[in-house]
Amino acid sequence: xxxPHALLLENIHTTAHEEFARxxxxxxxxxxxxxxxxxxxxxxxxxxxxxxxxxxxSKTRVPAGVFAAVPQLxxxxxxxxxxxxxxxxxxxxxGVGVFNAPFSNTRSVAxxxxxxxxxxxxxxxxxxxxxxxxxxxxxxxGSHEVxxxxxxxxxxxxxxxxxxxLAESLGMKVRYYDILSVPLGNAQPCVxxxxxxxxxxxxSLHVPDTEHTRGMIGGDEIAAMRRGAALINAxxxxxxxxxxxxxxxxxxHLGGAAIDVFPSEPARVGDVFDSPLRGLDxxxxxxxxxxxxxxxxxxIGREVAVSLSHYLDSGATLGGxxxxxxxxxxxxxxxxxxxxxxNVPGVLSKINRVLGDSQVNITGQSLATxxxxxxxxxxxxxxHGDPQLHELVQAIAALPVSLxxxxxxQSAA
Ligand SMILES: NC(=O)C1=CN([C@@H]2O[C@H](COP(=O)(O)OP(=O)(O)OC[C@H]3O[C@@H](n4cnc5c(N)ncnc54)[C@H](O)[C@@H]3O)[C@@H](O)[C@H]2O)C=CC1
Ligand SMILES: O=C(O)C(=O)COP(=O)(O)O
Numbered sequence: 001x002x003x004p005h006a007l008l009l010e011n012i013h014t015t016a017h018e019e020f021a022r023x024x025x026x027x028x029x030x031x032x033x034x035x036x037x038x039x040x041x042x043x044x045x046x047x048x049x050x051x052x053x054x055x056x057x058s059k060t061r062v063p064a065g066v067f068a069a070v071p072q073l074x075x076x077x078x079x080x081x082x083x084x085x086x087x088x089x090x091x092x093x094x095g096v097g098v099f100n101a102p103f104s105n106t107r108s109v110a111x112x113x114x115x116x117x118x119x120x121x122x123x124x125x126x127x128x129x130x131x132x133x134x135x136x137x138x139x140x141x142g143s144h145e146v147x148x149x150x151x152x153x154x155x156x157x158x159x160x161x162x163x164x165x166l167a168e169s170l171g172m173k174v175r176y177y178d179i180l181s182v183p184l185g186n187a188q189p190c191v192x193x194x195x196x197x198x199x200x201x202x203x204s205l206h207v208p209d210t211e212h213t214r215g216m217i218g219g220d221e222i223a224a225m226r227r228g229a230a231l232i233n234a235x236x237x238x239x240x241x242x243x244x245x246x247x248x249x250x251x252x253h254l255g256g257a258a259i260d261v262f263p264s265e266p267a268r269v270g271d272v273f274d275s276p277l278r279g280l281d282x283x284x285x286x287x288x289x290x291x292x293x294x295x296x297x298x299x300i301g302r303e304v305a306v307s308l309s310h311y312l313d314s315g316a317t318l319g320g321x322x323x324x325x326x327x328x329x330x331x332x333x334x335x336x337x338x339x340x341x342x343n344v345p346g347v348l349s350k351i352n353r354v355l356g357d358s359q360v361n362i363t364g365q366s367l368a369t370x371x372x373x374x375x376x377x378x379x380x381x382x383x384h385g386d387p388q389l390h391e392l393v394q395a396i397a398a399l400p401v402s403l404x405x406x407x408x409x410q411s412a413a
């Protein structure tokens with residue numbers, strides 16, 4: 001069986017390289033993000049006689065064209081939380097597995113935001129910038145303790161809820177707004193976004209990028225915030241109208257902001273950065289580093305590389321976001337056929353007819369479906385080198401319902 005090759009972009013941590021190397025996946029690394037045409041070119045430059053894996057972080061966009069142009073692309077690893085940069089519907093329609101790391105960097109984001117809350121409350125960056133300019137601006141005016149102040153969290157998921165617990169440990173009152181979720185500690189939900197904005201001294205955004213959250217904080221929402229309050233965004237750049245934010249800061253309606261994510265971000269380390277917020281001392285600007293700690297990146301590298309390897313080895317989809325959740329364990333006898341198909345009535349009987357006609361015994365079979373697609377794992381007592389196995393795979397792949405059919409790398413033979 002030919003070795004899989006992985007193209008890893010955006011400085012994915014060496015733990016991923018190590019995991020892949022241990023599991024016989026050949027790694028090709030590119031430091032920055034790539035545009036669609038370059039990405040297709042880079043993937044096509046890899047050997048096309050085995051499965052291909054693409055590893056990205058938040059910057060690389062993977063539109064439908066990539067799946068159409070590179071049929072050998074078996075899976076995409078988002079070595080981060082967000083998967084908004086990937087056309088998930090197109091991935092699913094092509095039977096491509098997308099895997100991410102939903103927990104590993106959440107603590108890092110929550111810690112950065114908590115630090116920023118204190119830095120904003122003390123006007124630390126403005127005072128520091130003054131010192132750098134040679135000005136001794138020693139004053140208590142406008143500086144506050146965070147104890148007793150209200151932190152409003154928009155999006156009370158993995159990050160928002162951790163931030164909530166950490167903020168309460170500092171004596172802050174926590175309010176949150178989410179479409180679902182259960183409060184931790186003494187945090188209180190708000191019935192509307194506007195209610196939260198009007199009650200909070202600090203507002204921190206922790207929603208994913210969706211059609212509902214894009215532009216969620218515009219001029220009207222900023223106007224609803226308390227005079228002198230601060231806005232923190234470490235979610236996605238499109239959630240906040242940056243020009244409206246700048247206007248509110250310049251007008252003195254908002255006291256400060258900490259912004260980690262931007263509507264448009266540079267592709268590579270060392271690239272030029274620009275933003276309407278540059279030059280405002282009351283704003284902490286960071287280059288999308290919420291999840292960038294050694295701890296988080298090392299853990300993400302391992303987690304996603306392991307999920308991708310398990311998927312190649314046995315068809316297990318734990319940690320996946322596009323394929324039905326299924327783990328049939330290791331291959332116990334012979335080989336495993338991994339088939340992804342359109343979820344329409346009669347699929348199983350069509351595939352089983354092919355298997356039945358072949359007279360090959362089935363030693364294990366597992367099926368899972370989501371709305372539009374199904375994942376079928378079939379164990380057969382044939383070795384990887386057995387021509388009958390390859391005939392069987394080709395016959396199943398040729399069925400019009402099949403999207404993708406392969407032999408799992410793991411073999412018990
Ligand atoms: N700055 C950075 O480096 C990082 C940024 N992120 C961003 O943070 C986001 C949040 O991460 P997690 O907390 O792990 O995600 P999560 O999925 O655990 O939580 C998101 C929460 O937002 C809520 N939500 C979704 N749409 C909403 C809406 N329209 N109104 C109100 N609430 C809504 C959900 O119900 C959920 O509780 C990620 O999607 C990612 O974009 C994540 C990690 C690092
Ligand atoms: O995990 C996420 O969603 C992030 O935004 C972190 O992105 P990054 O891996 O730093 O490009």
